[in-house]
Amino acid sequence: xxxxxxxxxxxxxxxxxxxxxxxxxxxxxxxxxxxxxxxxxxxxxxxxxxxxxxxxxxxxxxxxxxxxxxxxxxxxxxxxxxxxxxxxxxxxxxxxxxxxxxxxxxxxxxxxxxxxxxxxxxxxxxxxxxxxxxxxxxxxxxxxxxxxxxxxxxxxxxxxxxxxxxxxxxxxxxxxxxxxxxxxxxxxxxxxxxxxxxxxxxxxxxxxxxxxxxxxxxxxxxxxxxxxxxxxxxxxxxxxxxxxxxxxxxxxxxxxxxxxxxxxxxxxxxxxxxxxxxxxxxxxxxxxxxxxxxxxxxxxxxxxxxxxxxxxxxxxxxxxxxxxxxxxxxxxxxxxxxxxxxxxxxxxxxxxxxxxxxxxxxxxxxxxxxxxxxxxxxxxxxxxxxxxxxxxxxxxxxxxxxxxxxxxxxxxxxxxxxxxxxxxxxxxxxxxxxxxxxxxxxxxxxxxxxxxxxxxxxxxxxxxxxxxxxxxxxxxxxxxxxxxxxxxxxxxxxxxxxxxxxxxxxxxxxxxxxxxxxxxxxxxxxxxxxxxxxxxxxxxxxxxxxxxxxxxxxxxxxxxxx
Numbered sequence: 001x002x003x004x005x006x007x008x009x010x011x012x013x014x015x016x017x018x019x020x021x022x023x024x025x026x027x028x029x030x031x032x033x034x035x036x037x038x039x040x041x042x043x044x045x046x047x048x049x050x051x052x053x054x055x056x057x058x059x060x061x062x063x064x065x066x067x068x069x070x071x072x073x074x075x076x077x078x079x080x081x082x083x084x085x086x087x088x089x090x091x092x093x094x095x096x097x098x099x100x101x102x103x104x105x106x107x108x109x110x111x112x113x114x115x116x117x118x119x120x121x122x123x124x125x126x127x128x129x130x131x132x133x134x135x136x137x138x139x140x141x142x143x144x145x146x147x148x149x150x151x152x153x154x155x156x157x158x159x160x161x162x163x164x165x166x167x168x169x170x171x172x173x174x175x176x177x178x179x180x181x182x183x184x185x186x187x188x189x190x191x192x193x194x195x196x197x198x199x200x201x202x203x204x205x206x207x208x209x210x211x212x213x214x215x216x217x218x219x220x221x222x223x224x225x226x227x228x229x230x231x232x233x234x235x236x237x238x239x240x241x242x243x244x245x246x247x248x249x250x251x252x253x254x255x256x257x258x259x260x261x262x263x264x265x266x267x268x269x270x271x272x273x274x275x276x277x278x279x280x281x282x283x284x285x286x287x288x289x290x291x292x293x294x295x296x297x298x299x300x301x302x303x304x305x306x307x308x309x310x311x312x313x314x315x316x317x318x319x320x321x322x323x324x325x326x327x328x329x330x331x332x333x334x335x336x337x338x339x340x341x342x343x344x345x346x347x348x349x350x351x352x353x354x355x356x357x358x359x360x361x362x363x364x365x366x367x368x369x370x371x372x373x374x375x376x377x378x379x380x381x382x383x384x385x386x387x388x389x390x391x392x393x394x395x396x397x398x399x400x401x402x403x404x405x406x407x408x409x410x411x412x413x414x415x416x417x418x419x420x421x422x423x424x425x426x427x428x429x430x431x432x433x434x435x436x437x438x439x440x441x442x443x444x445x446x447x448x449x450x451x452x453x454x455x456x457x458x459x460x461x462x463x464x465x466x467x468x469x470x471x472x473x474x475x476x477x478x479x480x481x482x483x484x485x486x487x488x489x490x491x492x493x494x495x496x497x498x499x500x501x502x503x504x505x506x507x508x509x510x511x512x513x514x515x516x517x518x519x520x521x522x523x524x525x526x527x528x529x530x531x532x533x534x535x536x537x538x539x540x541x542x543x544x545x546x547x548x549x550x551x552x553x554x555x556x557x558x559x560x561x562x
Contacts, residue, residue, distance in 0.1 A: 049095020054191030076106025097138025112428025221542025237299020
């Protein structure tokens with residue numbers, strides 16, 4: 001009697017020959033790049049270092065495209081963006097100790113945004129593992145401990161035969177919902193030693209689906225079908241799961257207004273009659289969501305920004321669909337459904353009833369009019385005009401990447417991304433320096449579309465070295481730098497809180513001249529010429545810097561009212 005688990009795939013004659021006679025001159029680094037190719041990777045990001053040279057030497061014997069950045073954290077941001085754009089795990093090759101640790105802020109952002117990044121770091125020689133304090137260059141007592149609280153999973157390799165399986169397990173972890181960064185470390189001697197192992201053949205590391213429990217989706221469908229005032233909050237999980245089409249069909253069937261979180265920009269059409277857009281930092285929106293008798297939250301943990309700084313207090317029944325088990329009911333009691341957003345929405349669409357409600361579009365129009373009146377009363381014409389100029393200049397379908405700067409905070413609420421998965425920012429972890437290196441990663445992922453990066457002058461200095469990367473690889477990124485003389489939003493916060501600002505004013509270079517010194521065209525623009533200058537830059541292949549000297553103000557918050 002034959003059982004399925006007794007079946008063994010027999011190698012072909014060619015595979016047997018290749019296994020018996022592997023190419024000479026290969027090392028552990030070759031096993032890394034062969035495994036990555038076998039898993040489906042085509043592009044890797046990183047920065048070489050002494051312990052990691054075995055991996056980088058192997059790149060020249062592979063078909064992988066390498067994009068080398070100048071700072072490890074920026075390489076991590078580029079890999080993050082590549083993962084967001086493609087939905088594939090983006091390999092990030094790093095060295096030991098300082099090189100590895102410099103990537104931590106980028107990996108935190110990838111974790112917060114559910115971006116699949118496969119970080120592969122070297123380690124000190126195997127003899128030094130275990131915290132024995134041998135004094136190796138770059139030695140840490142426990143390198144992976146620095147990453148364990150940031151990434152989804154950590155994997156330490158000690159022998160060459162472990163490399164393919166460890167990388168496959170990490171790849172699967174990165175792409176299992178919720179997506180996220182993972183960490184693999186391989187000692188220097190393992191990477192450098194010549195190997196007699198066969199070449200790695202294509203591998204299957206397909207992640208398991210996170211499927212909703214049917215009794216939960218049945219109850220959710222009943223609650224939504226019988227609701228009097230349903231509403232939907234759509235988060236980044238909808239975008240990561242490519243579920244915006246299913247979300248739209250569900251909202252239309254229920255006639256439920258939809259607001260997208262800042263991480264969920266593009267999950268729902270901006271100008272749809274049921275779209276509340278993204279005005280989460282507005283009490284009018286908070287009030288409408290609190291008034292919903294059934295609130296469906298898809299792909300969001302309802303964290304600080306998504307809950308109007310935790311002032312949101314729902315009065316109705318909450319249904320929360322979330323792939324990250326730790327976020328279920330972490331902020332509000334709910335019918336928690338642990339599932340990938342796409343699969344859960346598909347299950348709801350199978351059973352939810354049509355719910356006519358001709359009043360829903362009117363409630364949406366009223367809400368948006370109230371928001372518009374509140375903003376109009378604050379005399380913020382310059383800010384709105386600048387954002388509108390950016391929107392008109394950016395081609396539909398072109399992605400944009402926003403640093404932590406005042407114009408980005410405006411964009412979270414007021415920018416129409418027009419298509420799903422095209423607007424990205426560092427709002428997950430909130431670190432500076434994201435916009436430009438992330439845009440470079442997106443340009444490497446899809447060179448057919450121009451990419452926009454937006455930074456303030458403070459954030460720009462975090463990633464100015466990557467102008468060399470943009471020039472070296474001819475990456476089609478237009479970088480808009482809004483120069484207000486310092487950390488503008490911190491200036492506002494400190495002035496409001498303490499009456500004056502401290503440590504927010506910055507000496508800056510001439511960004512146009514600096515760009516030109518890298519061989520990158522630089523344009524100094526004004527609010528009146530911004531649209532034309534941006535349009536020209538985006539239409540010109542290769543990198544360009546557009547400098548806008550302007551002091552922008554943020555609209556007044558509502559979470560402090562009362």
